[in-house]
Amino acid sequence: MGNKSLGLKRILTFSIGAAAALAVPMLPKYAVTLATSIVIYSIYVSSANLLTGYTGLVSLGQAMFWGSAAYVAAILTTRSAVTNFYLISLIGLLTVIVLSSFFGVLALRVKRLHFMIVTFAFGHVVWCLAMYPMQHITLGYDGIKDIPRPTLGFSLPTDSATGFYYLVLAVAAVCFFVVHRVIKSPFGHALVGIRDNEHRMIALGYNTFVYKYICYMLSAAVAGISGLLFAFFNGYVNPAELHWIWSGDALMIMFIGGVGAFWGPLLGAIAYTGLRYWISSYTMYWFGIEGIIFILVVLFFRGGIAGFIMNLQRKLTNGRAEG
Amino acid sequence: MELPIAISQVLNGIAFGMLLFLLASGLSLMFGLMGIVNLAHGAYFMVGGYVGLTTFEATSSFLLALLAGAGTGAFLGFLTERFFMRRLYGLHGHESILLTFAISLVLSDLSLFLWTGTPRWVDPPSFLDVSFNIMGAFYPAYRLAIILIGAAVFTGLYWFQERTRWGAIVRAGVDDKETVTGLGINILLVFTMVFCLGAFLAGFGGFIGAPVLGLHIGLDVEIIMLALGVVIVGGLGSLPGCLVTCLLMGLSDTLGKVLWPSYSSLTIYLVVVIVLLVKPSGLFGKGN
Amino acid sequence: MEELRVDHLSKDFGAIRVLRDISFSVTSEERRIVIIGPNGAGKTTLFNLVSGELPSTGGSIHLFGRDVTRMPCHRRTRLGLARTFQISDLFPHFTLMENVLLALQAHDSCCYQMLRSRRAYTHLYEKAEDLLKKMRLYEKRDFPIASLSHGETRLTEIILGIAAGPQILLLDEPTSGLTSSEGVWLAKLIRSLLKDITILMIEHDMNIAFDFADRMIVLHQGEIVADGRPEEIRTNPSIREIYLGTFHG
Numbered sequence: 001m002g003n004k005s006l007g008l009k010r011i012l013t014f015s016i017g018a019a020a021a022l023a024v025p026m027l028p029k030y031a032v033t034l035a036t037s038i039v040i041y042s043i044y045v046s047s048a049n050l051l052t053g054y055t056g057l058v059s060l061g062q063a064m065f066w067g068s069a070a071y072v073a074a075i076l077t078t079r080s081a082v083t084n085f086y087l088i089s090l091i092g093l094l095t096v097i098v099l100s101s102f103f104g105v106l107a108l109r110v111k112r113l114h115f116m117i118v119t120f121a122f123g124h125v126v127w128c129l130a131m132y133p134m135q136h137i138t139l140g141y142d143g144i145k146d147i148p149r150p151t152l153g154f155s156l157p158t159d160s161a162t163g164f165y166y167l168v169l170a171v172a173a174v175c176f177f178v179v180h181r182v183i184k185s186p187f188g189h190a191l192v193g194i195r196d197n198e199h200r201m202i203a204l205g206y207n208t209f210v211y212k213y214i215c216y217m218l219s220a221a222v223a224g225i226s227g228l229l230f231a232f233f234n235g236y237v238n239p240a241e242l243h244w245i246w247s248g249d250a251l252m253i254m255f256i257g258g259v260g261a262f263w264g265p266l267l268g269a270i271a272y273t274g275l276r277y278w279i280s281s282y283t284m285y286w287f288g289i290e291g292i293i294f295i296l297v298v299l300f301f302r303g304g305i306a307g308f309i310m311n312l313q314r315k316l317t318n319g320r321a322e323g
Numbered sequence: 324m325e326l327p328i329a330i331s332q333v334l335n336g337i338a339f340g341m342l343l344f345l346l347a348s349g350l351s352l353m354f355g356l357m358g359i360v361n362l363a364h365g366a367y368f369m370v371g372g373y374v375g376l377t378t379f380e381a382t383s384s385f386l387l388a389l390l391a392g393a394g395t396g397a398f399l400g401f402l403t404e405r406f407f408m409r410r411l412y413g414l415h416g417h418e419s420i421l422l423t424f425a426i427s428l429v430l431s432d433l434s435l436f437l438w439t440g441t442p443r444w445v446d447p448p449s450f451l452d453v454s455f456n457i458m459g460a461f462y463p464a465y466r467l468a469i470i471l472i473g474a475a476v477f478t479g480l481y482w483f484q485e486r487t488r489w490g491a492i493v494r495a496g497v498d499d500k501e502t503v504t505g506l507g508i509n510i511l512l513v514f515t516m517v518f519c520l521g522a523f524l525a526g527f528g529g530f531i532g533a534p535v536l537g538l539h540i541g542l543d544v545e546i547i548m549l550a551l552g553v554v555i556v557g558g559l560g561s562l563p564g565c566l567v568t569c570l571l572m573g574l575s576d577t578l579g580k581v582l583w584p585s586y587s588s589l590t591i592y593l594v595v596v597i598v599l600l601v602k603p604s605g606l607f608g609k610g611n
Numbered sequence: 612m613e614e615l616r617v618d619h620l621s622k623d624f625g626a627i628r629v630l631r632d633i634s635f636s637v638t639s640e641e642r643r644i645v646i647i648g649p650n651g652a653g654k655t656t657l658f659n660l661v662s663g664e665l666p667s668t669g670g671s672i673h674l675f676g677r678d679v680t681r682m683p684c685h686r687r688t689r690l691g692l693a694r695t696f697q698i699s700d701l702f703p704h705f706t707l708m709e710n711v712l713l714a715l716q717a718h719d720s721c722c723y724q725m726l727r728s729r730r731a732y733t734h735l736y737e738k739a740e741d742l743l744k745k746m747r748l749y750e751k752r753d754f755p756i757a758s759l760s761h762g763e764t765r766l767t768e769i770i771l772g773i774a775a776g777p778q779i780l781l782l783d784e785p786t787s788g789l790t791s792s793e794g795v796w797l798a799k800l801i802r803s804l805l806k807d808i809t810i811l812m813i814e815h816d817m818n819i820a821f822d823f824a825d826r827m828i829v830l831h832q833g834e835i836v837a838d839g840r841p842e843e844i845r846t847n848p849s850i851r852e853i854y855l856g857t858f859h860g
Contacts, residue, residue: 110599121592
């Protein structure tokens with residue numbers, strides 16, 4: 001990877017960032033709203049990508065963190081006088097970190113497939129709790145409505161689509177920056193080592209449990225942030241946000257975008273949201289079609305969209321070298 | 324609770340457990356042999372039921388409908404294994420699971436398209452549309468038939484697994500695929516066979532359960548979750564263990580719904596979680 | 612100084628006793644100990660017990676005077692023990708350089724660093740380059756592991772083992788899969804480059820084994836049947852019988 005390619009990557013990142021910040025808000029309102037949801041989903045999926053793509057831990061429990069944080073935001077804003085974004089985020093993050101520190105210790109005791117099933121079971125238990133025993137708080141099946149937009153302490157009007165979009169963009173930038181740093185760090189290098197050969201990592205002297213545990217909590221925190229944003233965005237939260245199907249969706253979007261690729265989640269979120277929006281206007285059978293798309297990706301486009309782009313790039317640069 | 328009601332509910336639980344067994348046995352075998360959690364199994368159950376329903380409405384023959392439903396299940400299982408799962412053997416297990424998840428989404432929406440979202444019911448065959456008096460409870464003969472059929476299927480599977488050459492091959496394959504292949508046995512054929520058998524039972528269960536559970540969109544999700552719980556708790560590779568766990572799950576789900584209506588789903592999964600953490604290989608599984 | 616001591620170590624797999632009553636010790640004066648024995652004697656299992664991959668059924672293991680019998684695998688490495696594998700166990704998606712960096716990072720203070728890029732830690736890169744140069748693989752440092760020859764992967768396997776600067780190195784059949792001349796070359800390389808490390812090596816090639824060893828331990832059916840200098844082992848009639856017996860049997 002030469003300096004030229006690195007420079008190209010930086011230019012690309014910068015232009016995408018600039019487009020997102022400057023060009024999108026000029027589009028009509030429905031497009032801004034769509035873009036907002038894309039960014040929120042991409043944060044959620046990147047949390048799954050950190051855990052699954054980079055560390056190899058396949059979890060069917062990410063929705064638990066998304067949904068819990070969403071409920072925290074919903075409950076705080078509708079039941080108490082708290083609307084301050086920073087405070088709500090703090091409480092939401094704390095909730096998610098407590099949950100993940102507890103569940104992580106238990107779930108990480110088992111490997112691979114069993115881990116997937118355990119996270120699924122944990123997620124389901126939390127869903128059940130929200131549906132029935134905690135109904136007086138979560139309002140069960142009906143969910144919590146009329147969630148107001150948060151206040152930021154300064155004059156950014158989060159009530160407007162554009163204002164809220166900027167908030168989401170800012171939070172996303174922070175999240176992506178942190179995830180990027182982690183991936184490039186020695187810690188991130190070790191995570192990929194664990195994914196590819198945990199046995200050797202242990203033999204080399206790494207305490208792999210600690211690495212996985214920290215990664216699990218970090219991934220939960222990122223998922224929580226996205227869930228928080230979603231609650232404000234959607235104005236309505238119900239137990240579907242905790243359901244394991246939403247965890248499964250995160251994995252599918254991650255695959256479509258490209259597992260273990262940094263931009264995979266964003267690409268996947270764009271594809272997913274765009275396709276869903278477009279296809280849902282023609283038919284109500286979105287889930288079946290999502291399934292078909294996923295099957296095609298897994299069978300024929302194994303690296304997802306990101307992999308496809310990288311292959312293309314490689315073919316172009318090889319062609320140029322030979323030509 | 325008075326005795327007649329208690330007896331009814333216990334029998335209901337056992338009948339439900341038998342239906343679960345039809346689903347979970349295939350799932351458990353697939354997991355043990357191929358390391359795959361087939362999330363589409365619930366969809367085979369549901370689609371098998373629906374196809375059986377349509378056949379029954381067209382021909383009025385319960386038996387024909389049953390065969391059609393089971394056959395559909397087997398066919399779907401064959402398609403899944405032959406054209407999708409086979410390409411992913413040797414790769415990460417989680418991709419296979421997500422693939423089956425995607426297939427279940429497709430099948431679910433397909434069912435919605437073909438049979439709409441209205442819940443449907445099937446009447447049991449007329450000769451079984453009677454009730455027996457069991458200690459004061461008037462219990463439908465059809466549900467008793469389900470219990471008997473479940474026991475018969477268990478016996479058949481057990482005999483197959485323990486007493487036949489094919490069964491021995493499958494058992495050996497669960498323990499050590501490489502050696503079985505080295506012995507010249509086409510392990511891929513064995514995989515396909517196991518897949519089809521499991522899916523056959525699922526489709527069978529879907530239609531046979533239709534007079535009891537009904538048929539509705541979302542049945543696939545509900546039933547696969549319970550079946551997964553069974554496979555997790557009941558451990559792998561143990562057919563008797565699977566049966567016992569199914570009966571336990573069936574009983575706790577049914578009795579739970581009666582005694583604590585809001586919490587039944589929760590209690591089952593809490594049990595699953597606790598068992599998993601104490602003994603990750605399940606109650607009856609052999610340790611890894 | 613006593614570096615490794617194994618007392619009455621045993622290991623059962625279910626009803627099968629794979630290792631029984633294994634006792635020996637290794638001091639810092641001895642540099643090259645070779646463990647030989649027919650297949651199934653329990654040699655790799657012994658390594659697995661010493662490195663901590665498998666828990667022992669009975670007996671104890673002491674490393675540098677500390678009882679490590681119940682210590683998890685990754686912590687034993689920090690005491691100065693390292694181990695390589697008979698079947699190369701590398702990181703398939705990384706380049707050679709990245710493999711070595713990962714091994715070096717394990718015992719560095721930066722191993723939990725989450726926010727600074729790993730490129731900032733140039734001392735690791737320097738160490739890695741030194742190591743690769745020393746082991747004659749520097750030119751291949753940016754090659755993916757999959758493109759290395761078998762001999763080069765066996766060498767990489769050893770590099771990963773010595774990266775953290777261990778005092779004792781367990782080499783499990785380092786010449787496995789190599790031709791006999793390649794094996795001789797590798798053994799010579801090990802002897803000349805790893806002078807300051809105590810090496811316990813499992814070896815099948817008798818020429819290499821006798822040539823390399825200061826001391827030999829012979830394992831048969833889970834027990835130590837001989838432990839001494841190569842000359843003693845060579846002339847021991849019962850050892851001959853063990854090996855000749857397995858040829859006939």
